[in-house]
Amino acid sequence: MQNPSFTFTRAITRAPSQSIVYGLRAKDTSTPDFAQMQRDHIDYVIALKRADVNVTELPALSAYPDAQFVEGTALCLPQGAILMRPGAPSRSGEISEIAPHLAAHFDIKEIQTGFIEGGDILMTNAEILVGLSARTDLNGVAELEKIIKPWGHTLRVLQTPPDVLHFKTDCSLLDGNTILCTKRLANSGCFNGYKVIHTADGEEAAANAIRVNDLVLMAKGFPITAQKLRQAGYKVVQINNSECAKIDGGMSCLSLRF
Ligand code: CIR
Numbered sequence: 001m002q003n004p005s006f007t008f009t010r011a012i013t014r015a016p017s018q019s020i021v022y023g024l025r026a027k028d029t030s031t032p033d034f035a036q037m038q039r040d041h042i043d044y045v046i047a048l049k050r051a052d053v054n055v056t057e058l059p060a061l062s063a064y065p066d067a068q069f070v071e072g073t074a075l076c077l078p079q080g081a082i083l084m085r086p087g088a089p090s091r092s093g094e095i096s097e098i099a100p101h102l103a104a105h106f107d108i109k110e111i112q113t114g115f116i117e118g119g120d121i122l123m124t125n126a127e128i129l130v131g132l133s134a135r136t137d138l139n140g141v142a143e144l145e146k147i148i149k150p151w152g153h154t155l156r157v158l159q160t161p162p163d164v165l166h167f168k169t170d171c172s173l174l175d176g177n178t179i180l181c182t183k184r185l186a187n188s189g190c191f192n193g194y195k196v197i198h199t200a201d202g203e204e205a206a207a208n209a210i211r212v213n214d215l216v217l218m219a220k221g222f223p224i225t226a227q228k229l230r231q232a233g234y235k236v237v238q239i240n241n242s243e244c245a246k247i248d249g250g251m252s253c254l255s256l257r258f
Helices: 018-022 034-050 095-101 137-148 221-232
Strands: 010-013 054-058 072-079 082-084 108-110 121-123 126-134 155-159 171-175 178-181 196-200 210-212 215-219 234-238
Touching: 010 034, 010 095, 010 210, 010 215, 018 034, 034 054, 034 215, 034 234, 054 095, 072 095, 072 108, 072 121, 072 171, 082 095, 095 108, 108 234, 171 210, 215 221
Parallel strands: 010 054, 082 108, 126 155, 178 196, 215 234
Antiparallel strands: 072 082, 121 126, 171 178, 210 215
């Protein structure tokens, strides 16, 4: 049987805009290099295609600096797509921009109160995990649960570690029951019962990866974690993420997969 947690036929991406230099970030380290980011984005799309996914590549949206991080805008489930309600005010306009592209494939539902962003949601075989964060609150989670419970999904609410942007900044699904996770998040016990592979010490930024069909897409520059994944039998593709990392973006943020 196909596994809806990581078996995908389609993905939506959005090209980065030059306005990305104004993208939100927790800490200002340096300005993202737009040309490098464009090259990385091309590599990312190529990797999705290598994973046998049909990619809809949306044009850049200069009005919304963070719009290339389309994952924030929706949760795509086999039963329908749910439009999110971003906790970052500068990102709320991205929702109406993505909606028509999802309506072409899905029955659409919408979060109408509270806040919730896609980066805080991890779907496994057994459940949908949502991390409360600076962007996701209990009202948003309750709204999501109201929509997905009748579809047969179980939702579990967790806490994103302090000073971590999104729940999935620190973890990823490798297969239906295996999680790649930082030690700081795994130590909370939230993945007890799952098989967990820890990111190597000092390679915490490798935790935001994506399993897409037969491939795992991960950020370049984390050799020990990459090796651990290979040893565990995963086919790893490494993509430069230095520029997106400056604005707290990673592999999962850059696409909606369904
Ligand atoms: C933000 O702070 O919203 C962006 N700079 C990065 C978001 C990355 N993740 C995501 O949307 N899933």
